[in-house]
Amino acid sequence: MRILLTNDDGIYAPGLRALRHELKKFGSVEVVAPATEQSAAGHSVTLTTPLIVQEVQDEEGKKMGWAVEGRPADCVKLALRELLGYQPDLIVSGLNAGSNAGINVLYSGTVAAAIEGAFYRITSIACSLEYTKAFPLDFSRGASLSAKVISQILEKKPTPGSLFNVNIPSLEKGQVRGIKTAPQNIAVYEETFARRVDPRGRTYYWLGADFGCPDPHPDTDTSALAEGFITVTPLQFNLTDHDKLKDLSGWHWP
Amino acid sequence: MRILLTNDDGIYAPGLRALRHELKKFGSVEVVAPATEQSAAGHSVTLTTPLIVQEVQDEEGKKMGWAVEGRPADCVKLALRELLGYQPDLIVSGLNAGSNAGINVLYSGTVAAAIEGAFYRITSIACSLEYTKAFPLDFSRGASLSAKVISQILEKKPTPGSLFNVNIPSLEKGQVRGIKTAPQNIAVYEETFARRVDPRGRTYYWLGADFGCPDPHPDTDTSALAEGFITVTPLQFNLTDHDKLKDLSGWHWP
Numbered sequence: 001m002r003i004l005l006t007n008d009d010g011i012y013a014p015g016l017r018a019l020r021h022e023l024k025k026f027g028s029v030e031v032v033a034p035a036t037e038q039s040a041a042g043h044s045v046t047l048t049t050p051l052i053v054q055e056v057q058d059e060e061g062k063k064m065g066w067a068v069e070g071r072p073a074d075c076v077k078l079a080l081r082e083l084l085g086y087q088p089d090l091i092v093s094g095l096n097a098g099s100n101a102g103i104n105v106l107y108s109g110t111v112a113a114a115i116e117g118a119f120y121r122i123t124s125i126a127c128s129l130e131y132t133k134a135f136p137l138d139f140s141r142g143a144s145l146s147a148k149v150i151s152q153i154l155e156k157k158p159t160p161g162s163l164f165n166v167n168i169p170s171l172e173k174g175q176v177r178g179i180k181t182a183p184q185n186i187a188v189y190e191e192t193f194a195r196r197v198d199p200r201g202r203t204y205y206w207l208g209a210d211f212g213c214p215d216p217h218p219d220t221d222t223s224a225l226a227e228g229f230i231t232v233t234p235l236q237f238n239l240t241d242h243d244k245l246k247d248l249s250g251w252h253w254p
Numbered sequence: 255m256r257i258l259l260t261n262d263d264g265i266y267a268p269g270l271r272a273l274r275h276e277l278k279k280f281g282s283v284e285v286v287a288p289a290t291e292q293s294a295a296g297h298s299v300t301l302t303t304p305l306i307v308q309e310v311q312d313e314e315g316k317k318m319g320w321a322v323e324g325r326p327a328d329c330v331k332l333a334l335r336e337l338l339g340y341q342p343d344l345i346v347s348g349l350n351a352g353s354n355a356g357i358n359v360l361y362s363g364t365v366a367a368a369i370e371g372a373f374y375r376i377t378s379i380a381c382s383l384e385y386t387k388a389f390p391l392d393f394s395r396g397a398s399l400s401a402k403v404i405s406q407i408l409e410k411k412p413t414p415g416s417l418f419n420v421n422i423p424s425l426e427k428g429q430v431r432g433i434k435t436a437p438q439n440i441a442v443y444e445e446t447f448a449r450r451v452d453p454r455g456r457t458y459y460w461l462g463a464d465f466g467c468p469d470p471h472p473d474t475d476t477s478a479l480a481e482g483f484i485t486v487t488p489l490q491f492n493l494t495d496h497d498k499l500k501d502l503s504g505w506h507w508p
Binding site for chain 2: 011014037039040041042043044045048049050051052053054055059073077078081082090105107112115119120132136146152156162163165178179180182183184186187188191192193197198202203204205207224232233234235236238239240241242243244245247248249252254
């Protein structure tokens with residue numbers, strides 16, 4: 001099995017290293033990841049500037065893959081179109097430092113990289129590890145749990161292009177309570193901006209950390225994760241609102 | 255009616271000016287838009303750097319709104335949380351220079367700004383004008399057509415948070431043939447990277463223009479637009495694949 005590994009925290013991020021270690025048990029792993037952190041990059045891609053690419057070695061001096069001075073989705077596109085020279089059997093994105101659940105799925109570069117893989121009809125899995133202030137991120141354990149979930153997904157022989165979003169709860173909550181499949185929550189997060197004046201007299205705003213989701217609908221990814229479950233959410237990238245589309249067809253459009 | 259206008263081409267883009275002119279017929283219009291071009295920004299948001307904000311005047315010296323040194327989604331979030339001081343009745347994003355149909359919907363900063371508005375349960379409409387090399391972009395006519403579509407959408411009193419993606423065909427195709435409601439096409443575009451070496455000997459890749467969609471499924475946004483129709487696609491931002499979620503619930507998760 002040939003696996004493409006990417007992320008949005010950058011190729012030197014510890015979460016990627018930990019997940020690579022686990023994925024090598026499944027087959028060969030090549031990494032194409034951003035040269036620098038790209039958190040909240042969403043599904044942005046680079047059109048007007050070049051993507052500088054450099055080979056990167058692992059801790060043992062062996063070729064690990066390529067660092068790309070671009071976005072997570074750029075990495076996947078470039079890997080599939082140019083760098084790998086073959087179509088991988090699986091694309092994994094992560095392990096992200098911080099969960100990607102609810103509407104954060106849309107802001108996430110980690111998930112966008114997986115969506116880009118699904119565009120090309122390759123099964124793609126985004127993996128994220130919940131962060132809580134009081135508890136250090138244990139990437140090693142998070143990657144081990146991610147690999148277990150990936151293994152279970154692969155056992156079911158998903159159709160090519162299947163897309164999954166996996167979140168691992170913070171271990172602050174104690175032992176993982178199990179795995180739950182759940183839909184994406186859609187409520188907006190509470191957020192605040194700090195308003196300040198810069199040394200040149202210009203006003204600026206700076207987004208604070210989100211304060212959690214005031215409306216974690218029961219039986220969604222955000223609520224299951226909060227309860228200490230690993231969450232698995234199958235995703236798709238057709239944003240059409242099919243119900244509303246049916247309503248519209250009844251409208252008279254002159 | 256109070257309207258928030260944004261875009262991804264930047265606050266000085268002619269498409270925004272043309273659409274503002276039209277929208278003033280509906281009510282008051284305040285603009286919160288990126289200071290510089292943000293094409294293909296997707297749903298990226300700015301977490302780690304500040305958003306510098308400056309007031310911008312229109313051609314007559316009247317206050318038009320605010321330029322934000324950030325992404326399209328930042329602009330909407332900041333407008334709703336800080337700048338406007340009220341919840342607008344409608345958010346419009348555009349008029350974009352270039353269509354946003356098919357999977358380009360996911361790369362689009364124009365659409366992401368509208369999605370951000372829908373997060374806050376405000377009806378949001380993204381408007382884009384197809385570009386073809388042989389024909390100049392006629393923003394004035396594109397904005398006039400956009401306003402007609404917006405007017406028709408508003409007449410139907412959509413529920414708050416309704417989200418629409420509108421594309422205006424290039425006038426190279428002659429008269430607009432009408433309006434079609436259509437789902438988003440999901441096929442990948444043909445794309446190529448140029449591979450070059452920089453003056454310092456580093457390899458870089460540069461994404462070329464897309465060469466069109468090899469699989470424009472009939473009765474989708476891409477095919478209807480290609481046939482010369484204005485397209486209206488109702489969108490939603492829950493990426494859950496509900497069919498696959500049902501399948502998963504039958505899986506045994508240890």
